[in-house]
Amino acid sequence: MTAAVEGSPPLRVAGLRRSPLLQSEAVQGFALISPTFVYALILLVLPILVVIAHSFWTQHYLTIDHTFTLENYRIALTEPIYRDLLWRSLYISLTVSLLTVALAYPIAYFISFHGGRHKSLWLFLITIPFWTSYLLRVMSWKVILGYNGVLNSGLMGLGIIDEPSTALLYNSTAVIITLTHAWATFAILPIFVSLEKVDRTLVEAATDLGDGPLRSFLRVTLPLSAPGVISAALIVMIPTVGDYVTPKLVGGKDGVMIANAIQAQFGKASNWPLGAALSVTTMIIVSLMAGATVLVFRALQRLAR
């Protein structure tokens, strides 16, 4: 009788005397993420470390001199050609990200607020251009903007211009147009997601308290979708700084960006340390710009209240 009342003894895992280290939750957690962690270490951290190391060395024809020097950074920051390229890259990526967000917002808003039952169909349609190669999409802008391109023939057919304009292709504007189109989806999706999260009752409450459609948008919908806008801006801004395919194809000599210079240093010019120093400089400046963008958006949000 008493045995039944006492119940069974505490469970013991037979034959497995675990060390306290293996039982700690933190260690178990690390063990769980270790495959991904190793993967990230080898494919992300190591290459960056290699690049950073190279940026402090010097190239002598075929060999690399491993003595520490800041000479590459001096060239990267003071040579007018690199400074100009960096400024242009930042200008282009900033313009592209602002334009992309400005154009993407209304589309995301429409799908989220007026898409009704067809939301997923709309999102699906938006991804269709991405089924073709990025190169093909850039090349098609060449067809549109070129000397004998769609735009020039169209404008001439309408009698607006007499001869084909050369101002459309091979400059930074062409790069901006192409990139804005190429990155549209990446801006639409995060904005759409953040708009989906805006409680529609809040918009009703704003209306109930006297706001018209524009006011309730500016005071409720826009501030609440700001996280999506910020991430969209960053998602577009950061990669476009380093894009080198688009400037090469549609940029001409006025549209060359910093990544083209970096590519040249690692390729034809064969000066890896200078290329590395340019990369690191660009990385740091892009991070600063991204940080500044977040701060500016936050300040705007606070102002809107």
Added chain:
Amino acid sequence: MLERVQSQSDRTMIEIRDVTRSYGSFKALDNASLAIREGEFFSLLGPSGCGKTTLLRMIAGFDTPTSGSIAVDGQPMDGIPANRRPTNMVFQSYAIFPHLDVEQNVAYGLKRLRLGAGEEKRRVEEALAQVSLIGLGKRHATELSGGQRQRVALARALVMRPKVLLLDEPLSALDKKLREQMQVELRRLQQAVGITFVLVTHDQYEALAMSDRIAVMFGGRIAQVASPKEIYQRPVNRQVADFLGGMNFVKAEIVEENGASLLLDTLGFGRVRTDKPRAFVRNGGAATLGIRPERLRVLWDNTTAKFEVAGKVVERHYFGEITHLIVEIPGLEKPLSVTETNDFGADDIPVGAPIRLAYDPEALVAMAD
């Protein structure tokens, strides 16, 4: 008997005339007409899907009648958008702006009026005081409890000084104790500010406790509009009676009908004369007689009453302060429910015992079948 103090005037504040709202072939609201008086605490009561929220949203301007018209304070509301109506709403989810603090939430609607910083601050503080939220102005919307969020929603609407305050199930998200406390507070607040309140609820006790008048709705139609007491004591049909607490229904035959009263023949209660309900429409010779379980009293030992029925206890349920008895009466197809307070030992009545029940013929309600 104590009557509710009539604070409201007889002036109509909201006039709803023949309003229908259809979604395809489904009618969410079917030809509803209603006049809500100025300064009244009015409740729209009904089960979910009865059209009460649809009606409230049409008064607020978030929905448009398919046909019919709504007027607030004598002004027709056709084509007037929600942001230009003299109504404000407390939403079921409270809809507190998550990116603003309490003060900014309450001041939201005032900002557009450009009252000047001093006047705006004064009105915000007044509103916060009305809902007992003084000192919480700087609290962020995400740091509030359910009850506090509800108070912020109230203050945010009241600060606009609307002619009508619309409340969409404002207490349904609160726990029982807080809900009962808020019922009392809401009622007190309404009497203090004197604004017309229109409350949507599916909780009959909430409607009975707070309202001056109640409209009971079923399936898009308004079944009865009356004071809580009349709704409870003189329900117009079985549906209304059943929705507002328990009611025993007894089959009856109409023997005689005249302007004010009905003479009914029943199996359990014999021949009874009752008041004829205002909306009584005769449907053949049959009718239903109703009596609330608490209007049947247990007769002890040798006591007798002028009106009584005799039967046998078949079930007994104990509820603390009251006991619920199920009593079989010869001739009745369904046993009667009886609620008796436990002061005299109703909780000790054995199941199977013979029992006699007294009733007041005044408590018998005739209903159309």
